[in-house]
Amino acid sequence: MKGAQSMLKSHEKFHSENGKRLLLVADDELINREMMRVVLQDDYELVFATNGEEVLQEARKCKDVLSLILLDLIMPVMSGLEALQVLQSDSELSNIPVIVITANQNAEVESLQIGAYDFITKPYPQPDVILARIQRAIELHEDRLIISSTERDELTGLYNREYFYSYAEQFDQHHKDMAMDAIVVDINRFHFMNERFGAKYCDDVLRRVGKGLLSVVGKAGGIVCRREADTFMAYCPHGLDYEEILDKASVSFTEEESNGTRAWLRMGIYENVDKTIEIERRFDHAQMAADTVRGSFTKRIGVYDSALRDKEMYSEQLVADFDIAIKEQQFCVYYQPKFEIQSAVPTLVSAEALVRWQHPSLGLVSPGVFVPLFEENGLIQQLDVYVWGQTAAQIRAWKDRFDYVTPVSINVSRIDMYDPHLTDILLGILAQNGLSTSDLLLEITESAYTRDSKQIIDTVSNLRKLGFKVEMDDFGTGYSSLNMISELPIDALKLDMQFIRGAFATGGDTKMLEIIIDIADYLSVPTVAEGVETEEQMEALRKMGCDLVQGYYFSRPVPATEFERFLEERNKQAKATE
Amino acid sequence: MTPDDLRAFGADVDTGMARCMDNEAFYLKLVNSVKQEKKFDVLEESIAAGDLDAAFEAAHSLKGVLGNLSLTPLYEPVNEITELLRGRTDTDYSVLLSQIAAKREEFLAL
Numbered sequence: 001m002k003g004a005q006s007m008l009k010s011h012e013k014f015h016s017e018n019g020k021r022l023l024l025v026a027d028d029e030l031i032n033r034e035m036m037r038v039v040l041q042d043d044y045e046l047v048f049a050t051n052g053e054e055v056l057q058e059a060r061k062c063k064d065v066l067s068l069i070l071l072d073l074i075m076p077v078m079s080g081l082e083a084l085q086v087l088q089s090d091s092e093l094s095n096i097p098v099i100v101i102t103a104n105q106n107a108e109v110e111s112l113q114i115g116a117y118d119f120i121t122k123p124y125p126q127p128d129v130i131l132a133r134i135q136r137a138i139e140l141h142e143d144r145l146i147i148s149s150t151e152r153d154e155l156t157g158l159y160n161r162e163y164f165y166s167y168a169e170q171f172d173q174h175h176k177d178m179a180m181d182a183i184v185v186d187i188n189r190f191h192f193m194n195e196r197f198g199a200k201y202c203d204d205v206l207r208r209v210g211k212g213l214l215s216v217v218g219k220a221g222g223i224v225c226r227r228e229a230d231t232f233m234a235y236c237p238h239g240l241d242y243e244e245i246l247d248k249a250s251v252s253f254t255e256e257e258s259n260g261t262r263a264w265l266r267m268g269i270y271e272n273v274d275k276t277i278e279i280e281r282r283f284d285h286a287q288m289a290a291d292t293v294r295g296s297f298t299k300r301i302g303v304y305d306s307a308l309r310d311k312e313m314y315s316e317q318l319v320a321d322f323d324i325a326i327k328e329q330q331f332c333v334y335y336q337p338k339f340e341i342q343s344a345v346p347t348l349v350s351a352e353a354l355v356r357w358q359h360p361s362l363g364l365v366s367p368g369v370f371v372p373l374f375e376e377n378g379l380i381q382q383l384d385v386y387v388w389g390q391t392a393a394q395i396r397a398w399k400d401r402f403d404y405v406t407p408v409s410i411n412v413s414r415i416d417m418y419d420p421h422l423t424d425i426l427l428g429i430l431a432q433n434g435l436s437t438s439d440l441l442l443e444i445t446e447s448a449y450t451r452d453s454k455q456i457i458d459t460v461s462n463l464r465k466l467g468f469k470v471e472m473d474d475f476g477t478g479y480s481s482l483n484m485i486s487e488l489p490i491d492a493l494k495l496d497m498q499f500i501r502g503a504f505a506t507g508g509d510t511k512m513l514e515i516i517i518d519i520a521d522y523l524s525v526p527t528v529a530e531g532v533e534t535e536e537q538m539e540a541l542r543k544m545g546c547d548l549v550q551g552y553y554f555s556r557p558v559p560a561t562e563f564e565r566f567l568e569e570r571n572k573q574a575k576a577t578e
Numbered sequence: 579m580t581p582d583d584l585r586a587f588g589a590d591v592d593t594g595m596a597r598c599m600d601n602e603a604f605y606l607k608l609v610n611s612v613k614q615e616k617k618f619d620v621l622e623e624s625i626a627a628g629d630l631d632a633a634f635e636a637a638h639s640l641k642g643v644l645g646n647l648s649l650t651p652l653y654e655p656v657n658e659i660t661e662l663l664r665g666r667t668d669t670d671y672s673v674l675l676s677q678i679a680a681k682r683e684e685f686l687a688l
Contacts, residue, residue: 103638
């Protein structure tokens, strides 16, 4: 309930203009009204009524700012009891709390039954008692209002996340032995739907999905909430028909669809939850399971199983071991050569620095595993800087030993691009090793450009002004528009490895490759093809006009000592042609 | 009229004044205004006319005010008559009415 506690302070809505809460005092006797005035005037703004009709009139007039009504039950024209009944039946007025003032013991019970909050007897109790009862009634009432307005998601009317979690915990306390499932439901490609059909349509979809989920889960005694955007969570007794839940939730918004478009749902289930782990973590498990079927047409439901658990524990270990790995230099840099292929004999022109993790107990860990993980939690930045430093030191060492040294490209992650100190860090590393900006090439992934292009473009332009050459990495995986590409400040396009593989796979098509190489040509920047494995691929790329090639055909990424053989060879080659 | 006069009359001045945040002048002003109270007459006339509804309304109002101001000698018989009138009891009200009238005379003389 933390969220609610902090919100209880925001009572602005309930204040009248001078900051005091407004009370309506209704009594037909002037003397009684005057006595109330003298008791209440320091703490409250007051309006008065002398009969039931005036009460209703005043209540309607100031319903938005009226905090409480003090109501004498027996008044002429219209009695307080009648007025109270009207107040209770009017949805706009029924949430104004009423304290009944009466000398009649029997009426007290009756008035509480029809919805009065409390009563004050006549003759009046001492002023401090009156003040305390009024204050208490207002506080209770406002707390209740705030709780009911914040525990719900406005759009769907479902619980919001905080209340969902606390209700789930409450549920567990009362049903300790009941087997429960944590379920997460997402809408696939929801952002495309948003773009295509607009927010209003999508709001409607969200409402209907929520309603559909609740219709099954609610009936089974479970609870549902919308966590954020298009993500729903359900906590329900184990053993529901998951397919039915999905069907109910999907069908509910396809009914009225005449154009045949339908959003499709995915579900992640953490079955039979372990109640000793935190409620949030149980839904993390369910989310993980849902992510395994993201975008799949054939499989709508993912289950958190031992394989996922192992994967999660493996990830946790990697994160936990990160600091020691840096300290003990378990991360090592491998180098993969890039060859220029348009000349008669392929020539070494540069290399890419690639990180490897030699873990003491897990062995060699693939960057395909730890890089996405560290990108997610931000550790990648620390790792990048470490790799840049190692690479620069290596280039320095080679410069001291060899006549010819190629520039080496390093990966700059998206998160690095947002670091205002990026330039200083890079220049610092260069200065420390006595290198210049021409010794390091920077590879920036295409998707970094598309996320927040203005800032990224400014940063890249600035780096280029300092003399860095910038290669756009993974080209073909992002969503750059042609229009945008023409404005990008880049020095090379690097084709994504998957692209190359796809093009040369059985039944693949090299047409797209040719188009991209043409685009690069038009932009007057060289293209670099990654993942080139065979001579045939290399020859095809050469014919298409691709400039540089990197891949197993020439060499896998190798330790620095092994890479030196390429440097020596290049030096021999250069001498031979002299 | 002073608080002591009212005490001599039998009023619980301290309690009544406390309800007025111990503001003596304000309390005395309210008590004084009871001297002009017409509901005593309405009560008497309504009973004479047999209109017990109107009589109850008047008695109930008086009871509230007298109780709040702790004018005990007046409050007590008014309270008694109010309870009888609440049930629209068919009885002889004259004894209570004359008791009230006598205390009212006493009060007006303060």
